[in-house]
Amino acid sequence: MTYTLHTAHLYGDLMNTYGDIGNILAMRYYAKAVDATIDVDLVSLDDAFDADQYDFVLFGGGQDYEQTIVSKDLQTKKAALTAYIENGGPFLAICGGFQMLGHYYIGAQGEKIPGIGALDHYTLSQDNNRFIGNITIKNAETDQTYYGFENHNGMTFLGEGERPLGKVLQGNGNNGKDATEGVIYKNTFGSYFHGPILARNEALAKRILKLSLQRKYPDADFSALDQLNEDLTKNVVVKP
Amino acid sequence: MSINSTLATWTGKSAYWFLHTFRGGGSSLPGKLALKLDPAILKHLAKNYDVIVITGTNGKTLTTALTVKVLREQYPDILTNPSGSNMKQGIVTTFLTAPKAHQKPLAVLEVDEANVIMVTKYITPKAFVFTNIFRDQMDRYGEIYTTYKKILDGVALAPEATIIANGDLPLFHSKKLPNPILYYGFDYQADRDQQAPANTDGLLCPNCQHILRYHSRTYSNMGKYYCPHCGFERPQLTWKLNALTTMTPTSSDFEINGQPMHLNIGGQYNIYNALAAFAVGRFMDVPAKKIAHALSENDEQVFGRQEIFHVGDKDVTLVLVKNPVGLNQVIQMISTDDRPFSFAALLNANYADGIDTSWIWDGDFEQLLQLDIPAFISGGERYRDITFRLKVAGVAPDDLTIIPDLTEMTAAIQKLPTKQVYVVATYTAMLQLRKQLASQGIIDGGMA
Numbered sequence: 197m198t199y200t201l202h203t204a205h206l207y208g209d210l211m212n213t214y215g216d217i218g219n220i221l222a223m224r225y226y227a228k229a230v231d232a233t234i235d236v237d238l239v240s241l242d243d244a245f246d247a248d249q250y251d252f253v254l255f256g257g258g259q260d261y262e263q264t265i266v267s268k269d270l271q272t273k274k275a276a277l278t279a280y281i282e283n284g285g286p287f288l289a290i291c292g293g294f295q296m297l298g299h300y301y302i303g304a305q306g307e308k309i310p311g312i313g314a315l316d317h318y319t320l321s322q323d324n325n326r327f328i329g330n331i332t333i334k335n336a337e338t339d340q341t342y343y344g345f346e347n348h349n350g351m352t353f354l355g356e357g358e359r360p361l362g363k364v365l366q367g368n369g370n371n372g373k374d375a376t377e378g379v380i381y382k383n384t385f386g387s388y389f390h391g392p393i394l395a396r397n398e399a400l401a402k403r404i405l406k407l408s409l410q411r412k413y414p415d416a417d418f419s420a421l422d423q424l425n426e427d428l429t430k431n432v433v434v435k436p
Numbered sequence: 437m438s439i440n441s442t443l444a445t446w447t448g449k450s451a452y453w454f455l456h457t458f459r460g461g462g463s464s465l466p467g468k469l470a471l472k473l474d475p476a477i478l479k480h481l482a483k484n485y486d487v488i489v490i491t492g493t494n495g496k497t498l499t500t501a502l503t504v505k506v507l508r509e510q511y512p513d514i515l516t517n518p519s520g521s522n523m524k525q526g527i528v529t530t531f532l533t534a535p536k537a538h539q540k541p542l543a544v545l546e547v548d549e550a551n552v553i554m555v556t557k558y559i560t561p562k563a564f565v566f567t568n569i570f571r572d573q574m575d576r577y578g579e580i581y582t583t584y585k586k587i588l589d590g591v592a593l594a595p596e597a598t599i600i601a602n603g604d605l606p607l608f609h610s611k612k613l614p615n616p617i618l619y620y621g622f623d624y625q626a627d628r629d630q631q632a633p634a635n636t637d638g639l640l641c642p643n644c645q646h647i648l649r650y651h652s653r654t655y656s657n658m659g660k661y662y663c664p665h666c667g668f669e670r671p672q673l674t675w676k677l678n679a680l681t682t683m684t685p686t687s688s689d690f691e692i693n694g695q696p697m698h699l700n701i702g703g704q705y706n707i708y709n710a711l712a713a714f715a716v717g718r719f720m721d722v723p724a725k726k727i728a729h730a731l732s733e734n735d736e737q738v739f740g741r742q743e744i745f746h747v748g749d750k751d752v753t754l755v756l757v758k759n760p761v762g763l764n765q766v767i768q769m770i771s772t773d774d775r776p777f778s779f780a781a782l783l784n785a786n787y788a789d790g791i792d793t794s795w796i797w798d799g800d801f802e803q804l805l806q807l808d809i810p811a812f813i814s815g816g817e818r819y820r821d822i823t824f825r826l827k828v829a830g831v832a833p834d835d836l837t838i839i840p841d842l843t844e845m846t847a848a849i850q851k852l853p854t855k856q857v858y859v860v861a862t863y864t865a866m867l868q869l870r871k872q873l874a875s876q877g878i879i880d881g882g883m884a
Contacts, residue, residue, distance in 0.1 A: 218825075259580065328791075
């Protein structure tokens with residue numbers, strides 16, 4: 197392979213609850229088309245995060261208990277992660293990972309659990325309710341429609357300088373109130389989408405892959421990704 | 437006996453008689469009617485029984501079937517609930533329709549995790565069996581800790597009942613309980629220090645919240661675990677798998693506490709189920725030799741979990757999958773087949789399947805690519821998701837047939853290049869396929 201993206205899977209052994217690893221698998225699949233590969237380091241409790249070493253970061257969602265442990269350890273990586281994000285490092289944060297990049301979220305026992313405040317959102321909790329179900333959103337810049345599955349108690353409110361990943365067409369999104377879903381800030385993407393989001397949404401997978409590759413290899417041409425169209429209907433047997 | 441419970445019993449029994457005689461079925465309605473008249477009916481119905489409750493995410497049905505088989509060696513009167521009737525109404529129906537017992541009878545009940553408390557409110561079991569707790573249809577039950585808490589809420593009403601638990605699962609050693617606890621587990625491998633793979637659930641030490649390590653691992657987060665930070669470790673095992681001699685897709689040979697055993701069911705996960713049945717057998721004083729005899733005779737197919745049928749000249753094995761741990765174990769079982777075979781995966785996302793399909797990405801479909809499988813089928817209502825999953829795992833598009841409409845499955849199976857075919861399917865996909873097979877006379881249409 198000519199090109200390599202070094203990826204950090206943040207707390208992959210603790211924040212891995214809904215097939216989040218599929219985001220990396222899907223990116224790796226599309227990367228093959230432009231002769232690129234993706235290698236992965238697990239960066240977990242007590243490990244240092246070296247911002248200069250990585251070209252892409254995935255931070256998934258976890259169970260309540262695991263997330264409280266991660267939240268404490270995450271503070272030791274706060275400066276490095278914030279620097280990476282501010283520097284335009286490509287980052288995908290899902291569910292709990294998305295919440296923890298913000299200022300805080302409210303835990304299962306009503307306690308306020310700190311994030312790292314790298315992004316300007318915060319997350320409240322609902323009483324005895326979760327947003328569970330299929331969700332569809334539309335991304336404003338590209339007019340692309342994204343499909344996913346949401347399952348969260350948290351209600352996230354975006355701050356200044358944050359724009360949503362999409363406008364909710366069906367489902368609840370960040371908080372069930374303002375029709376926003378997810379976040380885009382610089383090259384950081386946050387979302388409540390499981391599915392996983394990049395496995396269900398080819399266009400977004402290629403968008404994040406392309407910007408990650410282009411950032412590391414500014415002179416290379418990755419436009420082949422735009423022509424790629426995953427044909428999931430090849431060899432389909434239909435009723436005669 | 438109160439007037440309410442007498443009336444409730446009579447109503448439930450009549451409803452069962454009616455349904456059974458005129459409709460050929462009736463599994464939860466009689467219980468439902470009886471419960472309406474007397475919510476505490478179980479207390480009355482089960483009062484003479486010694487009850488063993490089997491619960492957990494995976495393996496409940498087979499563990500229950502094997503346990504009944506083992507106990508029958510020694511106890512003539514054993515009541516058990518049919519597969520799937522593991523919630524309150526089904527359990528009430530089971531007691532309502534029990535034949536009259538002569539001695540002090542035993543009941544071996546498969547109980548849904550969230551329904552343990554519904555049972556212990558009215559019955560004090562003699563023992564609980566905890567098979568395992570894995571992530572399963574989280575949209576319904578929540579996280580592994582929540583599920584375990586639901587079980588323990590039920591157990592709290594029976595603090596003297598013995599718990600027989602899978603000792604290889606760290607979660608079952610995480611809480612101090614008043615009950616006596618006995619553990620079973622795998623102990624045949626030499627120690628080799630190792631970590632679980634990154635996308636494994638439940639790896640935090642319950643004492644000090646560091647990541648657990650393993651001297652040996654079976655699958656998922658199960659094995660001879662220990663915490664390098666605080667010394668927390670797997671408890672002493674009362675029943676140990678001390679040798680694992682052979683595994684094929686349809687049988688296993690192994691030793692438990694030195695007793696050689698042969699099981700006519702494949703898959704490492706079923707050895708755990710046999711271990712649990714062995715443990716209950718010994719707990720109830722069935723001699724080890726008799727247990728070995730009972731298990732070696734077992735060749736029943738438990739509905740849906742693993743079913744073999746024939747389509748033209750193809751031998752098809754249908755296996756239910758519902759979560760990544762179960763899927764990985766099925767793939768492990770398939771990998772012990774030395775004959776050439778094809779592989780089909782059918783995915784639906786209705787309520788009974790779990791409405792979130794994300795879990796397929798935690799399944800290790802990549803392992804299939806090590807097995808020289810010449811042809812694949814992907815299908816079901818969510819065929820796009822499972823098709824892409826297989827392609828990402830490395831299945832070549834030319835080796836893959838996509839069947840969105842399961843009425844086309846039998847035709848597609850007949851075109852496969854191998855005699856052996858494995859089909860894994862989620863619950864409603866399995867029902868749809870069975871319906872199709874029944875309409876073509878390939879299988880009996882009766883449903884358990």
